[in-house]
Amino acid sequence: MCGIVGYIGHREAYPIVLKGLQRLEYRGYDSAGIALFDGSDLKMSKTKGKVADLKARLESEISTDGTVGLGHTRWATHGEPNDVNSHPHYSNSGELVIIHNGIIENYDALKKELKKRGYTFKSDTDTEVLVNLIEDVIKKENVKLGKAVQIALNQTVGAYAIAVFNKSKPDEIVVARLGSPLAIGVGEDEFFVASDASPFIEFTNNAIYLEDGEMAVVRRHKDVRVRKIKDDSLVDPYVQELQLNLEQIEKGGYEHFMLKEIHEQPNAISDTYRGRMLADKGIIRMAGVDDNMERIANAKRIIIVACGTSWHAGLVAEYIFEDIARIPVEVEYASEFRYRNPIISENDVVIAISQSGETADTMAAIKLAKEKGAFAFGVCNVVGSSISRETNAGAYTHAGPEIGVASTKAFTTQITVLTLIALKLGKFKGTISQSDFQFHLQEMERIPEKVKEALKSDNLIQEIAYKYRYAPNCLYLGRGYNFPVALEGALKLKEISYIHAEGYPAAEMKHGPIALIDEQMPVVVIATKKGHYEKVVSNIQEIKSRKGKIIAVVTKGDEEVRELADYVIEVPETIEALTPLLTTIPLQLLSYHIAVMLGKNVDQPRNLAKSVTVE
Ligand code: F6R
Secondary structure: OEEEEEEEOOOOOHHHHHHHHHHHHHHHHOEEEEEEEEEOOOEEEEEEEOHHHHHHHHHOOOOOOOOOEEEEEEEEOOOOOOOOOOOOOOOOOEEEEEEEEEEEEHHHHHHHHHHHHOOOOOOHHHHHHHHHHHHHHHHHHHOHHHHHHHHOOOOOOOOOOOEEEEEEOEEEEEEEEEEEOEEEEEOOEEEEOOOOOHHHOOOOEEEEOOOOOOOEEEEOOOEEEEOOOOOEEEOOOOOEOOOHHHHHHHHOOOOOOHHHHHHHHHEEEEEHHOEEEEEOOOOOOOHHHHOOOHHHHHOEEEEEEEEEHHHHHHHHHHHHHHHHEEEOOOEEEEEHHHOOOOOOOOEEOOOOOOOOOOHHHHHHHHOOOOOOOOEEEEEEEOOOOOHHOOOOOEEOOHHHHHOOOOOOOHHHHHHHHHHHHHHHHHHOOOOOHHHHHHHHHHHHHHHHHHHHHHHHOOHHHHHHHHHHHOOEEEEEEHHHHHHHHHHHHHHHHHHHHEEEEEEEEEEHHHHHHHHHHHOOOEEEEEEEOOHHHHHHHHHHHHHOOOOOEEEEEEEOOOOOHHOOOOEEEEEOOOHHHHHHHHHHHHHHHHHHHHHHHHOOOOOOOOOOOOOOOOO
């Protein structure tokens, strides 16, 4: 939800900030803006639209000189996406400029107060209120920018990652975070600030990740002073060495990040189990589980909280945990869980699944569960993210940066991690035999090769995509482990092609959705050999007799479904619990190709953002 980037140092700020915004555009792309300071003038250009629109406008509007710059790419919360509501925002005097990711919830009350004191506002944003509040504190209290930011933030309620610059103190940028991420890149005589490290990865490997409730004064030629916003105490900043490299955040010859990330899945899955799983020895090592084994294995119940695609991974995990570890599981939308006074006890384990580790609802659900005494376990992709820090223990998915807004490799690596956990618990509890355990590990080791094989259906999938690209609706059906895959397939199609799609358990069809079926309706059915195969074949017959168009995802060599379906996409055979890792692949490719053929912006679908840090 919004990307922020800033630079202060000895280089020209503009190209750094612009490139940084392009890399952060996955976080929001309604509008964009940049402010630059050239030693005497503070200049700004901003516009509704993408960073590319900003570039065209800015270069004809202002000079790009200056060694201090702040940039913002927006996902609108307060105020529609238009030029005026775009960030950065000036204070009334024009001395201060701010960029902000988050929401100031009490902005209305603060705005009324400031209006009484003579302040005027051009935009509808909460951010313009904050920058004027900071200006008001400077005037009233006669304090420096850092202190003023601190006093102002202590009057706000909400979430933020901000960067503020004062043109009369041009050697510093003040940043702060609460609930939205903020990294400071520490270079030689230069500093970078950004929502994640991608804008500065080619300049420095050293970064400070601010903790919630911390602020920093970043001083050119000097240092970074970190403090607690609440009590002003100084914090010794931990300078972390980044593992990220430039290649990981570039498209590497693919047309879109989504396609690159789909094709990265064989490696992402093996990176996720490598070092944890020793298939020949029958061992799984996961520190987060090993260190808390009694607590997790003896849980009365596991509650999984997540949103979107991560919630679908949670549904797959429900099957695996109950099947293999025999622990009752509930899977909850984080946004519902947190607001319905859930019954949680100290014997419960709550697992939060989140690619970004920043999703506001998932974060709030974890906090609530911890307050009620539950043990919180995180499955996140982004190292050091808020959820990974808030949970008592966790296991990372090693998918690498996922930049396409539609989640792909995060989903399959989440399932990989959750499968390993279930197997570990099952072994500890004795609910899976040693030979079965070993067999699962050996089969998991074969999954990357099998994913590669599944990816080879790309040409056939393009043909199917072409045939059905104008379908207004699409149904996805699956049973058992593949019911969540049906939901995920439908979500992928909806979010990037804007075609209405629904996922259903195949057997539920006859309780309503079957009424939708006619000769226009494509129905994607997951019908792998393992898991209720005969029942799914019956469901396919029901669709066929109502003239629906059947696209079936089947186990390699299946002849029975081939007789019935209009198209058949084969995936290699595996054990039932691991089929989602293979059946997901053709559904990702199908939605990708349909969206490309419809001319949609696959990596940045409308109205969406990669990390949802608002409720
Ligand atoms: C769909 C998608 C979203 C996310 C959801 C949760 O492709 O990406 O549905 O899965 O916003 O995000 P995380 O996993 O970051 O908590």
